[in-house]
Amino acid sequence: xxxxxxxxxxxxxxxxxxxxxxxxxxxxxxxxxxxxxxxxxxxxxxxxxxxxxxxxxxxxxxxxxxxxxxxxxxxxxxxxxxxxxxxxxxxxxxxxxxxxxxxxxxxxxxxxxxxxxxxxxxxxxxxxxxxxxxxxxxxxxxxxxxxxxxxxxxxxxxxxxxxxxxxxxxxxxxxxxxxxxxxxxxxxxxxxxxxxxxxxxxxxxxxxxxxx
Amino acid sequence: xxxxxxxxxxxxxxxxxxxxxxxxxxxxxxxxxxxxxxxxxxxxxxxxxxxxxxxxxxxxxxxxxxxxxxxxxxxxxxxxxxx
Numbered sequence: 001x002x003x004x005x006x007x008x009x010x011x012x013x014x015x016x017x018x019x020x021x022x023x024x025x026x027x028x029x030x031x032x033x034x035x036x037x038x039x040x041x042x043x044x045x046x047x048x049x050x051x052x053x054x055x056x057x058x059x060x061x062x063x064x065x066x067x068x069x070x071x072x073x074x075x076x077x078x079x080x081x082x083x084x085x086x087x088x089x090x091x092x093x094x095x096x097x098x099x100x101x102x103x104x105x106x107x108x109x110x111x112x113x114x115x116x117x118x119x120x121x122x123x124x125x126x127x128x129x130x131x132x133x134x135x136x137x138x139x140x141x142x143x144x145x146x147x148x149x150x151x152x153x154x155x156x157x158x159x160x161x162x163x164x165x166x167x168x169x170x171x172x173x174x175x176x177x178x179x180x181x182x183x184x185x186x187x188x189x190x191x192x193x194x195x196x197x198x199x200x201x202x203x204x205x206x207x208x209x210x211x212x
Numbered sequence: 213x214x215x216x217x218x219x220x221x222x223x224x225x226x227x228x229x230x231x232x233x234x235x236x237x238x239x240x241x242x243x244x245x246x247x248x249x250x251x252x253x254x255x256x257x258x259x260x261x262x263x264x265x266x267x268x269x270x271x272x273x274x275x276x277x278x279x280x281x282x283x284x285x286x287x288x289x290x291x292x293x294x295x
Contacts, residue, residue, distance in 0.1 A: 121258060155251035189258045 005045035007034065007092055009084040010064050011077045011197055012103050016040045018074070022064045025057050025082075031064060034089045036096040039103055042068060042077070043092070049085040058082050065197040069114055075168075076113070078106040078204060079197035099204070106202040113146055113165045114195035116174060120160040121189035128188055130159045136184075137162060140177045144170050149200045159188070163200040171195070233287055240280035249273045 008025050013033075018040070020031040028044025035041075044064070051057060061082050069077050086092040096103065118137070122128050137160055142148055147165035154161075166174050182190045252273060256266035 119254065121254065124260070152247075154247040155254065157251070158254070189260065191254065191258055 005047060006049050007041075007043040007086045007089060008046040008051065009080050009086065009092065010042045010044075010061060011068070011079040012096075012107065013040050013042060013068070013074060013077045014038055014107060015074050018042065018068065018071075020067060020071075022067060023060055024064050025060045026051050031068070034092050034096075036093045037100070039096055039100065039107075041092055041096060046085055049087060051083055051085055053082060062196070066195070069195055069197055076107055076111050077197045078103060078110065078202050079199050080204065102204055106204055110165060110198045110201055112169075113167050113198060113201075114171070115198040115200060116164045116166050116171075116192070116194035117151075117196065118160070118162055118164070118178065118193075119158060119191040120185075121155070121191065122157045122159050123187045123189065124157075128159060128185065133159050133185065133188065136181060140181060141174065144174045144177060147201055151200070165198055165201045236283055236287060240276075240283040242277065242280045242284055245273055245277045245280055249277065 008028055010024075010031070016033050016035050018031065018033050021029060022031045022044065023029070024031065024044035024046075026044075026046035026048065028046050031042055031044055033040035034043050042064070065077060065079050068074050086095065118141070120133055120137075122130075141162075141164060145164040145166050149163045151161040151163055164174070178190070178192050182188075182192075249270070252261065252266060252269045255261040256263070261269070
């Protein structure tokens with residue numbers, strides 16, 4: 001890492017006393033915050049303002065965010081898309097100042113929530129009723145969540161691919177509902193993932209032009 | 213409609229060129245290959261596809277994707293000609 005490293009941003013939160021050892025993007029190893037008023041950007045040092053979008057780098061970005069939201073003291077994180085790197089703290093703070101309203105709104109929209117994902121996959125020999133499964137998801141999971149998205153059905157065998165915004169204190173009930181669906185439809189393959197930072201429920205890319 | 217539109221917009225491009233480009237688009241469908249990559253990953257994670265099969269399929273698909281992206285770029289740039 002150079003003497004004057006750039007800053008890679010993973011997300012925005014309100015907590016300011018975060019310092020974690022991580023395997024970050026571009027070998028960044030210490031996650032810390034850069035603050036502007038009540039906003040705190042989660043950053044690691046990086047050598048470039050244009051990081052390569054490799055599978056490993058994207059996985060590192062996700063993994064760092066996941067390690068943050070698993071901490072009890074961190075209530076809400078607004079995730080940034082991959083690749084947000086800035087020349088220095090001053091540049092980053094300037095961008096945060098410009099995006100302050102959007103960031104505050106996003107923090108309010110997902111306050112106290114995480115994202116959970118569920119994919120239901122038809123067995124190889126078929127035989128499930130996709131409409132019935134989707135109705136079951138809607139009736140059992142929608143009431144336990146603050147928001148839902150229907151994501152890409154990228155495979156013919158994928159019956160449902162949904163993301164849910166779930167309040168932290170409803171996660172146990174949500175887990176139980178997933179378990180019940182899993183046991184009621186033994187032939188269906190269930191992939192339940194998370195908690196993730198709520199990528200599907202905020203859409204913010206700050207200062208991409210200002211990062212160079 | 214695409215064919216007619218193309219002929220109207222590019223009257224000097226031959227029918228053969230257009231058909232050839234359409235066939236290439238069909239064979240090298242970038243988004244379909246990306247979907248196949250995601251499906252391969254999902255089936256592996258769910259334990260339905262063994263690691264060797266997953267690895268082999270992944271390599272094949274990534275190679276196809278690389279070629280498809282190159283073809284797509286050339287089609288956009290109009291650099292593919294019928295031999």
